[in-house]
Amino acid sequence: MAGRHFLFVPGPTNVPDRVQRAMLVAMEDHRSSKFPELTLPLFEDLKKVFKSTDGQVFIFPSSGTGAWEASLSNTLSPGDKVLASRFGQFSHLWIDLAQRLGLDVQVLEEEWGTGVKPDKIEAILRDDKSHQIKAVLAVHNETATGVTSDIGAVRKAIDAAGHPALLYVDGVSSIGSLDFRADEWRVDLAVAGSQKGLMLPAGLGIVCVSPRALAASKTAGLKRVYFDFADQIKANATGYFPYTPPLPLLYGLRESLRILFEEKLEHVYERHHVLAGGVRAAVKAWGLHPCAKESKWDSDTVTAIVVPQGINGADVIDAAYRRYNLSLGAGLSQVAGKVFRIGHLGDLNDLMVLGAIAGAEMAMRDVGIDITLGSGVGAAQTHFRSTVLAKEKKP
Ligand code: PLP
Structure with a gap:
């Protein structure tokens, strides 16, 4: 591709x-x-x-x-x-x-x-x-x-x-x-x-x-x-x-x-926090839930997304990979098939993460998950914009 x-x-x-x-x-x-x-x-x-x-x-x-x-x-x-x-x-x-x-x-x-x-x-x-x-x-x-x-x-x-x-x-x-x-x-x-x-x-x-x-x-x-x-x-x-x-x-x-x-380590941590916030906003907009039971457990490097009953998370991953050139993380062991993961760590920026969210949306729809296309992208865009604009306002 x-x-x-x-x-x-x-x-x-x-x-x-x-x-x-x-x-x-x-x-x-x-x-x-x-x-x-x-x-x-x-x-x-x-x-x-x-x-x-x-x-x-x-x-x-x-x-x-x-x-x-x-x-x-x-x-x-x-x-x-x-x-x-x-x-x-x-x-x-x-x-x-x-x-x-x-x-x-x-x-x-x-x-x-x-x-x-x-x-x-x-x-x-x-x-x-x-x-x-x-x-x-x-x-x-x-x-x-x-x-x-x-x-x-x-x-x-x-x-x-x-x-x-x-x-x-x-x-x-x-x-x-x-x-x-x-x-x-x-x-x-x-x-x-x-x-x-x-x-x-x-x-x-x-x-x-x-x-x-x-x-x-x-x-x-x-x-x-x-x-x-x-x-x-x-x-x-x-x-x-x-x-x-x-x-x-x-x-x-x-x-x-x-x-x-x-980049400075403190900024690296901050960037990961912002990227993770975008992914979490997308998950919420999809009406889905992270595997992390409470927000205090949320990871800023990876989000595991629970797929609805009757859907196999592996099918989302395969559709994303074969159709949209996107690699998502598999569910492992106890959560195999029940989740797919978005890794948001390393050399990444807002627009790259938006691409992954967009690809995940298409793959989810392809396998029958009832989400609105663009809803997660929109939520993440709002999160990223507000973060960037808030930073610009700081003296
Ligand atoms: N610990 C954690 C938290 C990991 O995520 C991994 C791999 O993904 C490992 C240990 C094992 O590392 P490796 O696969 O490099 O042996």
């Missing part, structure tokens, strides 16, 4: 042209004396995205799942008890990974469409007088349902219980798009991936590790080889990787960080 494909899955996201060009590099010697000039600033600049000053960032040639595994296997021992909330496919998969590593996971089941409940975490930690729970796992942004949890409140809950558990946060679909504060929330292990807010292809799993977590890694008993922090610590110090790094991705990361800093 002519024209650009409209990629609106919640990762991988659009790779900006500047980043694409930056990745077109000849291979080079990753042991050269010059190589650290590329890598050392990457570690430091990534810390700015995590909002960490005293942590250390490790970059693994892996997807986000590898970074999940790295965070757990480096800091915990076989049979260690960890507390994790499950409310979507990604919180489920992290729990599954923890169990397969041999950890004893206490699962807090939450309704899908809601998120982490800090009060429940506090109560459980208060009861754990002998401090058997070594870790609290929280998914900041559940990509499957479009739910964002309050990580600052989770930190407060742990502190209120006076509990020493380490805090692990999955920020794969939030870091680089939503406000994330590793230092302020004292996140011990923050996990990110390259293919969402960082606007790169998949292939880099990134972890920001607090000094407490680094200390825990010295005595943690789980086996790790490829993901060993000890090897990465040397990489951080020298700028060389323990194995062959994916050079184009590192050059791409250099450029994507430059783009984020040029």
Whole structure:
């Protein structure tokens, strides 16, 4: 089909042209004396995205799942008890990974469409007088349902219980798009991936590790080889990787960080909030509902839209893809067929999002959903215009 494909899955996201060009590099010697000039600033600049000053960032040639595994296997021992909330496919998969590593996971089941409940975490930690729970796992942004949890409140809950558990946060679909504060929330292990807010292809799993977590890694008993922090610590110090790094991705990361800093992170978060507001206005105008049960759970990076009874969300996605050159996100696991998702993160602007909303409207009508064509587009236009005009009025 002519024209650009409209990629609106919640990762991988659009790779900006500047980043694409930056990745077109000849291979080079990753042991050269010059190589650290590329890598050392990457570690430091990534810390700015995590909002960490005293942590250390490790970059693994892996997807986000590898970074999940790295965070757990480096800091915990076989049979260690960890507390994790499950409310979507990604919180489920992290729990599954923890169990397969041999950890004893206490699962807090939450309704899908809601998120982490800090009060429940506090109560459980208060009861754990002998401090058997070594870790609290929280998914900041559940990509499957479009739910964002309050990580600052989770930190407060742990502190209120006076509990020493380490805090692990999955920020794969939030870091680089939503406000994330590793230092302020004292996140011990923050996990990110390259293919969402960082606007790169998949292939880099990134972890920001607090000094407490680094200390825990010295005595943690789980086996790790490829993901060993000890090897990465040397990489951080020298700028060389323990194995062959994916050079184009590192050059791409250099450029994507430059783009984020040029826009300024606070503006990036604000832009995502506005784009998400447009999508939410469209959903309301369609007379449909997001999967997020209350507005306090709304995610600014992805919206899962519940399709009416008798309609298969997969048909909406297929019509959008085949007829209108638009990729929407699928419903996963418990919500398979029940929702379709619009990813609104990364290198996007108002008009691109309007295109996705327009395409979703046509696809929904094609499969028999009774919405008025243009209603969502109109609502989103109103939202975007009022935001732009309000900003212009500000002194
Ligand atoms: N965590 C979240 C919140 C995700 O959205 C994803 C992927 O979409 C992952 C973890 C897993 O990352 P990856 O697919 O890069 O392994």
